Amino acid sequence: MPIVVAGVLGAMSVVAANSWMNSPAGYTLRHGKITSVDPVSVFFNASTPYETAHMVLAAYMVTGFVVAGVYAVGLLRGRRDRYHRLGFAVPFTLAGLAAPLQVMMGDIIARFIAHNQPVKFAAMEYVSRTTRDAPEWVGGVLINGHVYFGASIPAFDSILAGFSPHTRVIGWDSVPAAQRPALVTLIHLSFDLMVGLGFFLFALAAWQGWWWWFHRRLLVTAWFLVPAALSGVAAVAAMEAGWVVTEVGRQPWIVYRVMLVSDAVTPSRGVPVTLGVILALYAILTVVSIGVPMIMSRRWRQEPPAEEEAEQVPYGPPPARASPAGPPARPAVPPASSGGPDGP
Ligand code: HEM
Secondary structure (H helix, E strand, C coil): CHHHHHHHHHHHHHHHHHHHHHCCCCEEEECCEEEEECHHHHHCCCCHHHHHHHHHHHHHHHHHHHHHHHHHHHHHCCCCCHHHHHHHHHHHHHHHHHHHHHHHHHHHHHHHHHHHCHHHHHHHHCCCCCECCCCEEEEEEEECCEEEEEEEECCHHHHHHHCCCCCCECCHHHCCHHHCCCCHHHHHHHHHHHHHHHHHHHHHHHHHHHHHHHHCCCCCCHHHHHHHHHHHHHHHHHHHHHHHHHHHHCCCEEECCCEEHHHHCCCCCCHHHHHHHHHHHHHHHHHHHHHHHHHHHHHHHHCCCCHHHHHCCCCCCCCCCCCCCCCCCCCCCCCHHHHCCCCC
């Protein structure tokens, strides 16, 4: 429990900094100088609750689907032992529960953006002129003010933004050209990708949930396991797309309506050195985190443990069967007879 609380508070602290850049608050500016700061208002600015909730749910989805995806590959390769079934079922359940909450939270945060950062919202939804009955564009590329290769749903953007086709949606024509984001197509497609993947992951979780509800079993058909194996990659892609929407959508501002990115560029000459060190560090971390599991798995294949031993994984569930040395161990989950051959 303390780890969960510390993790959520840590995420909140990091995201609060980004939220402040979207909704600056808690300071007084006089003649270009900050004269007073209220740290509580800085931390709990208008965007903090929305962005924190969205990011914490994203973190649970990414972690859960990535771990479940690894075990889905094992299940696809025919490893149906209890370790693989539990290794899939536990993180998939966690991420699957977060998925519908994330879709709901995404909808709420999008409406908040429509009011709080309308130009970002206009870029997300291709709204060039302030209008009622604004259509919802799915996909499409913006070239010379026209959307190509996209599908438009009449008035749906107005309905999403204010529950009525007559809701007025502010377009990017509301600000001078110099204050509009330059990469509108990137913002829109990143938003579509995030939303599309969010619904894909929700559907995947609902499919397994429905199957579990009626059959009390894990779905182990290739039709389910192949997308499940890709769910981790999909969740990471959705999270990265979300950050693109937040950051590129705020351009040209680094602090919304206070400071331009061009004014925030550091004059320091040490940047290439620190960038090089960080790239080298992450290259080493990447090689180690891929290489170590590969070496471990090769060693495991060369000297496979006995079946009894294989179940006693560090921090893993207790074995379902009694050990000859002691009293019968209590199974961590219902035995296979209640869950069928594919129950976890
Ligand atoms: C399915 C419906 C979804 C909607 C409508 C939605 C909506 C949004 C919006 C409007 C933003 C911009 C927030 C801002 O600039 O303040 C955003 C950001 C973000 N989204 Fe989503 N999102 C959805 C799904 C997802 C999913 C599935 C993930 C990841 C698993 C995700 C991860 C993120 C992240 C990491 C950010 C940036 C940080 C933050 O604002 O918390 N989103 N999303």
